[in-house]
Amino acid sequence: MEKKHVFRIAGGARTSTPAILIQLKFDNYTGYGEASMPPLYGESFQTAINFLKKIDLSTFKNPFNTEDILNYIDAISPNNPAIKAAIDIALHDLIGQLLKIPLHSYFGLKNKELYTSKTIGIDTAKIIEERVIEAKKFKFLKVKLGGKNDKEIVDTIKKATNQPLFIDANQGWNSKEEALEKTFWLKELGAVFIEQPLPKTSYDDLTWLAAHSPLPIIGDEGIQRFSDVKNASNFYHGINIKLMKSTGLREAYKMAQTAKMMNLKVMLGCMSETSCAIGAAAQLGALADWVDLDGNLGIKNDPFTAHQVNQGVIHVNKNPGIGLANVDWKEISTYKIPNHNL
Structure with missing residues (x-):
């Protein structure tokens, strides 16, 4: 991700941030997710790809078993929160597509500005x-x-x-x-x-x-x-x-x-x-x-x-x-x- 302006905080400055985008497909539906990985937090393209290589979803038959799927993903490694978030976001996006509802409704929340x-x-x-x-x-x-x-x-x-x-x-x-x-x-x-x-x-x-x-x-x-x-x-x-x-x-x-x-x-x-x-x-x-x-x-x-x-x-x-x-x-x-x- 290329930033419009140099981004400076107390810990340093950068002009870009690495990100990995995820597609998760089921039947004819696709969910999208994202891992944003500022260097400060220790994740990178390589750590994310290494994590993805450890995943085997063959025992899960559909995306609605979210607790078991995400507990399994989380247990693969104690770290890697951003790439885990990408999978979580894609999974929830996919569920919303299948149910044809926005996720705030899925979570029982009101929509507001x-x-x-x-x-x-x-x-x-x-x-x-x-x-x-x-x-x-x-x-x-x-x-x-x-x-x-x-x-x-x-x-x-x-x-x-x-x-x-x-x-x-x-x-x-x-x-x-x-x-x-x-x-x-x-x-x-x-x-x-x-x-x-x-x-x-x-x-x-x-x-x-x-x-x-x-x-x-x-x-x-x-x-x-x-x-x-x-x-x-x-x-x-x-x-x-x-x-x-x-x-x-x-x-x-x-x-x-x-x-x-x-x-x-x-x-x-x-x-x-x-x-x-x-x-x-x-x-x-x-x-x-x-x-x-x-x-x-x-x-x-x-x-x-x-x-x-x-x-x-x-x-x-x-x-x-x-x-x-x-x-x-x-x-x-x-x-x-x-x-x-x-």
């Missing part, structure tokens, strides 16, 4: 000002901090707009004291919450910060899968659920429902993704307090068309499955999973 934030990465003041102007129709801006120029970034943004800010420090602040000071400062400037202000393993500092912060603290890098949710309230006031971390829709749904029962806020987030994965995540939008699903808006070579985005609002369509309206990809290389009925 989603106000997604628009991400502003770490950059120079001039470029940040340009990005803010481009995002003027969005209700929220998501601002990447955690570098050396936090004040310059925020001051530049506030000179150009009064839009509320989602703040994401990407583990970039060095101490609980610094994090608390910046949280009070950002609250006065219209911040809604602070995402992952400290390293995910700084448990004592995160516990202290959550107890003292005037803004909700949201776990991202510290919340990967369902097993992380049970202790999340010790360190955070909410969690950021991403399909590429959670292994897909099935687990993301469980995480969101559990978080809500624990009185934790739910944020739906994304990586750099095509409209395939974004379309899938949007199906769970009714469970979210906040939505950050703009990954497809930042790439130049999206082979899919799904839900329309107008003035920062995602209008979730009623198409079957994940909501794809058009597919136009050119296969560069293909790998067929052997020994399967799906």
